[in-house]
């Protein structure tokens with residue numbers, strides 16, 4: 001087959017899977033469903049059959065590819081170095097074309113709502129009334145409606161505090177970071193963005209916050225819209241690529257992992273290459289730069305949930321634990337299966353509610369068994385997912401972004 | 415062909431999502447870790463509890479349908495290949511560790527529990543499940559029992575059968591029997607021992623009572639570097655002859671070293687001819703003197719360097735490199751086939767010579783990474799299925815190597831089992847009378863050959879008819 005005959009990915013990449021099965025138990029959907037077509041090995045074989053033209057993207061095939069969280073836990077487990085994440089991302093737009101029109105439209109709509117600020121603001125206006133209110137939580141429990149659970153899990157709406165375009169460091173300058181506020185992240189958890197800006201300044205970082213940033217394109221790609229995803233990435237890179245920046249940071253691990261791929265995504269754009277090369281998780285950066293000892297105690301048992309896009313997507317595991325351990329009074333405990341996805345996975349909880357719900361139940365059981373008072377999750381999606389579950393089950397556990405916990409301990413939060 | 419209404423009846427037993435029967439979704443079940451032969455089943459059934467397994471198998475018995483058990487499908491001898499058995503019964507939903515008894519050092523685990531989960535569950539008590547196949551983060555207890563799996567630490571701690579106290583087995587009729595039990599050395603026939611290693615041909619194991627072992631107090635892990643495979647093999651013989659029993663004694667040759675270093679950056683000497691990974695364990699007090707002795711023995715056999723892992727992190731890295739070596743080989747060639755044979759320890763140098771002669775004869779590259787202390791070799795034959803005639807040469811080379819093992823007084827499998835891959839070699843090891851006796855024994859459990867038919871024991875019919883046409887290119 002000539003190069004031009006590639007349907008969506010070069011066959012060599014798919015052939016790097018030797019069918020050993022070592023990735024199986026790392027895959028959350030395989031763990032829950034037990035069906036191998038819902039495992040990395042099974043999906044790679046389906047993609048290979050699609051690429052070779054042996055199979056067509058029937059609803060059955062699409063179902064197994066859709067059930068993939070994109071969590072990339074399989075990449076961490078695979079000894080052969082199979083680039084699973086890039087394989088599934090290449091396959092998604094291909095199957096998208098073959099979806100029935102109604103399903104395609106709904107996914108397009110979801111993509112539009114989430115990634116365009118004006119549309120999102122209109123569409124989510126009713127949510128603001130419900131967000132974070134105790135009665136929303138009670139109502140959610142009474143009706144067992146998971147969507148209400150999500151609403152209750154959001155912080156109470158207080159408007160988005162605009163941040164100044166530049167925040168100067170509190171101490172000797174260590175470098176300059178561009179803070180990407182993230183579209184969904186910032187409008188749902190504005191406080192976390194403020195927290196990280198202050199913490200970075202405390203660590204000696206000059207923080208640049210370009211206004212009117214827009215979305216990084218991660219969600220669009222997840223929904224199989226690679227054209228929009230690339231447009232958004234191009235727009236962002238035009239807007240925020242700064243020569244003086246040493247790092248690009250975001251509080252959403254999903255966006256952070258995506259930024260790292262910018263170089264491959266837009267091979268001919270120097271701005272994108274710059275962002276891709278300098279993307280850095282802010283907790284990892286803080287742990288490296290070091291912070292003065294936090295003063296405010298927090299007497300609690302804290303357990304980390306490892307967001308997939310932080311652990312498997314960016315290889316960050318110890319940094320947040322090290323930072324939290326410094327808080328006086330804090331005791332770190334480990335969550336069983338901390339590395340297993342909570343079911344949030346970008347828009348997965350909206351498009352695949354069944355499996356997402358099962359993974360959430362699994363996560364909540366592990367949380368209960370750990371005896372933790374606080375679960376720290378460094379990604380807005382995980383925060384919402386786990387918190388909504390805890391609310392629906394009326395569990396006495398707090399779910400927080402480690403950045404907010406840290407900011408409070410450093411006297412920088414609310 | 416399945417009887418009419420089969421899927422419907424099964425769904426009644428295991429739930430609507432517990433039966434896979436669409437061709438797209440069955441594709442992945444066409445092979446396990448042994449990819450040279452492939453055939454998809456007509457249906458896969460996924461029971462959620464041991465009780466459901468019994469119901470499913472009873473229904474299969476009534477319908478007259480033979481079945482294949484499957485765990486994680488990491489097997490390397492095609493044990494899960496459906497041969498005249500249209501239904502696969504998969505244990506992936508039997509994930510519960512049912513009870514943990516720290517005081518008496520035992521656990522009861524369902525068949526689908528992953529090997530490593532057991533050790534993880536009892537880690538805080540300073541215990542572990544000793545058999546540690548390199549696939550331990552994926553393979554299941556049911557698979558370990560069926561294959562009598564071992565691992566690098568088998569040298570000192572034995573294989574699966576040494577760590578299984580009792581089993582629950584569903585016979586091909588659907589009848590449930592309990593074998594062995596929580597106490598050691600029960601009187602009467604050792605039926606547990608019979609079922610361990612039976613490769614799913616006596617029924618489906620649903621639960622196992624496993625023995626836990628204390629995690630050693632201390633370790634010393636060495637990397638001994640040699641100019642040639644021959645020197646390294648002599649060192650193996652030297653260490654064993656000295657009476658020291660290392661916890662593990664593993665060899666990697668130059669070809670493998672370079673692939674592994676590429677993948678894991680463990681600081682391995684890429685220009686060496688071979689290395690030995692040697693581990694001593696036990697009470698701290700005994701280790702310094704033994705360590706010294708091992709160093710001396712290696713030096714005496716021409717080791718150019720003997721490194722000691724400085725800390726736990728370095729030890730972990732060395733083991734990661736070793737345990738994931740098969741995977742790293744994927745970087746050397748698009749396809750590979752791992753052989754598994756045994757020779758008496760003293761014949762390790764000779765078998766390695768013969769392997770390299772075979773490689774030359776068939777113009778193939780063959781790497782070696784194996785349990786040297788047990789004489790359990792794993793030649794890895796590299797190839798590219800897209801090159802004409804290469805698959806045939808791989809099969810021929812594999813056969814030659816196994817025949818050499820037998821000629822040297824060894825066996826055709828150390829730990830990966832017979833499956834379909836090595837069924838043709840069974841007559842090399844056993845006389846027709848032996849094989850007949852085994853077939854008679856099997857008939858006590860499975861007179862109608864309903865459980866994993868045409869595996870383990872050659873029956874002349876299938877050997878000739880079904881095998882050859884199923885041979886397809888590897889993937």
Ligand SMILES: Cc1cc2nc3c(=O)[nH]c(=O)nc-3n(C[C@H](O)[C@H](O)[C@H](O)COP(=O)(O)OP(=O)(O)OC[C@H]3O[C@@H](n4cnc5c(N)ncnc54)[C@H](O)[C@@H]3O)c2cc1C
Nearest residue numbers: 485486487488489493548554556557560563564614619829
């Ligand atoms: C990279 C790699 C490294 C490996 N390293 C080792 C090693 O170091 N040592 C070693 O011994 N093996 C090794 N293996 C082989 C394999 O992992 C083992 O044989 C393992 O025990 C198989 O377990 P499984 O759950 O994958 O079984 P499967 O592959 O699913 O099945 C294997 C056989 O067991 C039968 N079976 C499975 N479950 C049951 C049950 N509940 N009841 C009855 N029969 C059943 C099946 O029918 C089949 O015949 C390795 C494999 C790979 C891919």
Ligand code: SF4
Nearest residue numbers: 017018020021023078
């Ligand atoms: S993805 Fe990697 S770990 Fe999984 S089956 Fe393929 S080679 Fe093995």
Ligand code: SF4
Nearest residue numbers: 027068069071072074
């Ligand atoms: S990305 Fe996650 S869900 Fe998808 S195959 Fe890999 S481990 Fe499974």
